[in-house]
Amino acid sequence: xxxxxxxxxxxxxxxxxxxxxxxxxxxxxxxxxxxxxxxxxxxxxxxxxxxxxxxxxxxxxxxxxxxxxxxxxxxxxxxxxxxxxxxxxxxxxxxxxxxxxxxxxxxxxxxxxxxxxxxxxxxxxxxxxxxxxxxxxxxxxxxxxxxxxxxxxxxxxxxxxxxxxxxxxxxxxxxxxxxxxxxxxxxxxxxxxxxxxxxxxxxxxxxxxxxxxxxxxxxxxxxxxxxxxxxxxxxxxxxxxxxxxxxxxx
Amino acid sequence: xxxxxxxxxxxxxxxxxxxxxxxxxxxxxxxxxxxxxxxxxxxxxxxxxxxxxxxxxxxxxxxxxxxxxxxxxxxxxxxxxxxxxxxxxxxxxxxxxx
Numbered sequence: 444x445x446x447x448x449x450x451x452x453x454x455x456x457x458x459x460x461x462x463x464x465x466x467x468x469x470x471x472x473x474x475x476x477x478x479x480x481x482x483x484x485x486x487x488x489x490x491x492x493x494x495x496x497x498x499x500x501x502x503x504x505x506x507x508x509x510x511x512x513x514x515x516x517x518x519x520x521x522x523x524x525x526x527x528x529x530x531x532x533x534x535x536x537x538x539x540x541x542x543x544x545x546x547x548x549x550x551x552x553x554x555x556x557x558x559x560x561x562x563x564x565x566x567x568x569x570x571x572x573x574x575x576x577x578x579x580x581x582x583x584x585x586x587x588x589x590x591x592x593x594x595x596x597x598x599x600x601x602x603x604x605x606x607x608x609x610x611x612x613x614x615x616x617x618x619x620x621x622x623x624x625x626x627x628x629x630x631x632x633x634x635x636x637x638x639x640x641x642x643x644x645x646x647x648x649x650x651x652x653x654x655x656x657x658x659x660x661x662x663x664x665x666x667x668x669x670x671x672x673x674x675x676x677x678x679x680x681x682x683x684x685x686x687x688x689x690x691x692x693x
Numbered sequence: 694x695x696x697x698x699x700x701x702x703x704x705x706x707x708x709x710x711x712x713x714x715x716x717x718x719x720x721x722x723x724x725x726x727x728x729x730x731x732x733x734x735x736x737x738x739x740x741x742x743x744x745x746x747x748x749x750x751x752x753x754x755x756x757x758x759x760x761x762x763x764x765x766x767x768x769x770x771x772x773x774x775x776x777x778x779x780x781x782x783x784x785x786x787x788x789x790x791x
Contacts, residue, residue, distance in 0.1 A: 477776050502697055509705035519704050529700050537707040542740055547715030549736035554716075566712040571744065578737045623783040626756055629748040630779035632741045633760040637767035637775075639738050643731070648738045656743035657750050669743050676739025677732040684731030 464589045471593030474580075478572045481627035482598055483605040485513060490609025492517075496524050500610060507606045511599065512570060514666070515539040539666045545673055546574040553581035561588050568595040572628075575635045582639075644683045652676030755786035 486507070493503040498520070510516055515536045522532045546569050554562050565588075576594050580586045639645060656672025663671070719725075725733075749760045763779030 474772075477773055498697070502701060505698065506701050506704075509701065510708050511705075512708050515704070515708065519700070523697065523700065529696070529703070532700055533703045533707050536704040537711065540708045540711045542744075543708070543711035544715040545736050545740055547712050547717075548719045549715070549733045551716030551719060552733065562716075563713075566716065567709060569712045571741075575737060575741060623759075623780040623787070626748070626752075626759055626783050627776070627780060629745045629756070630759050630763045630783075631772075631776050632745045633749070633764045633779070634767040634772050634775045636738055636741045636745070637764040638772065640768065642734060642738060644735065645738060648735050649742050652739040652742040653746040653749075656746040660747040660751070665747075668747060669740065672743025672746060673736070673740035676742065677735050680735030680739070681728040681732040684728045686727050 463587070467587050467589035468593040470580075470584075471590040471595075472597050474576050475572075475594045475597035477627070477631060478598060479601045481631065482513075482601055485628075486602045486605035487609030487612075489513070489516060489520075490606035490611075491613025493520055493606075494610050494613060496520050498523075503606060503610055504603070507603055510536070511568065511602070512536075512540050512543075513602075518666075541666075542669045542673060543569060543574075545670075545677070546571075550574055550577050550581075553577060553586045556585075556587050557591075561592075565591055565595075568592075568599060570598070572598065572631070575632065579635065579638060644680050647683060648676045648680050651679040753791065755783050755791040758786060759783040 489507070490503060493506065494500070498506070506516055506519070510519070518539050519532055519536050522535060547566060550565075550569065551562075554565060557565060573591075573595055577586055577591055580590055584590075636649065652672045652675060655675035656668045659671040660668035719733075722729075745760060749757050759779040759782045762782055763775045766775035766778055
């Protein structure tokens with residue numbers, strides 16, 4: 444903390460919370476930037492397909508603003524077109540998003556600086572990259588609302604805007620694979636996973652999750668590989684765990 | 694209310710339930726058993742790995758190389774560099790016909 448005098452002749456350490464706030468906001472937006480390159484084309488494609496599948500523009504906006512979960516929205520759109528009963532559409536969306544239960548339990552422990560209302564909003568925007576960034580931030584500088592919500596706002600705004608652009612210019616979207624845009628998210632998640640390499644049991648959890656997920660993907664099928672692979676990794680971590688205070692290896 | 698609008702709203706509710714549910718259930722417990730704590734600490738590695746694994750093993754060599762490259766580079770460099778390198782490697786490998 445600086446106690447040098449500013450031009451007004453008063454100590455400026457009162458600026459400290461302000462500076463933290465500003466750096467939280469700019470860090471949040473900076474960390475969201477690489478995600479936006481993946482989100483924008485993905486959202487534009489959703490906007491285009493939604494209208495082609497018979498949603499009105501208002502229904503498209505309602506979907507993206509209220510559900511705000513990319514993969515499950517594509518699934519919902521697909522099932523709406525097939526005339527599947529409403530309850531099974533809702534249940535499928537719940538299943539596709541089931542991994543968020545784990546995010547919610549894990550990130551909830553880092554929200555001690557959030558008010559109840561901020562928590563309620565924080566869980567609303569808890570998409571995959573949001574969770575990953577929050578967990579990463581909590582392990583480094585600590586997770587404060589300014590960081591969390593500036594990251595969330597950047598993604599949310601681009602998500603909705605790109606939906607609208609896709610809806611307007613749907614047929615103009617070229618193949619995103621040509622620019623490698625289709626692999627940004629898996630590559631980004633791989634980078635995030637590696638960033639956690641100092642956590643206890645990292646190697647074992649990685650191998651168990653990857654093996655279980657791949658196996659489930661080829662047998663039971665998507666989206667269950669995410670939840671099953673994740674749960675197997677958690678089980679491995681729980682089994683490896685030793686009570687605090689006891690000597691641990693690894 | 695229109696049927697589609699109703700379905701969208703119910704899907705939104707189901708999604709919000711998954712995003713609040715984990716925390717609401719967990720916050721009913723006081724101190725966590727060390728195994729539960731270890732499991733929660735493992736969520737990012739376990740779930741993100743499960744999310745990526747099929748892409749790394751089934752999409753082809755270009756995707757697999759990019760994913761591994763990004764992971765390895767993150768050990769030394771910032772995320773923006775490792776992700777960019779991963780994407781560039783995909784574009785390069787695809788143009789070579791992988």
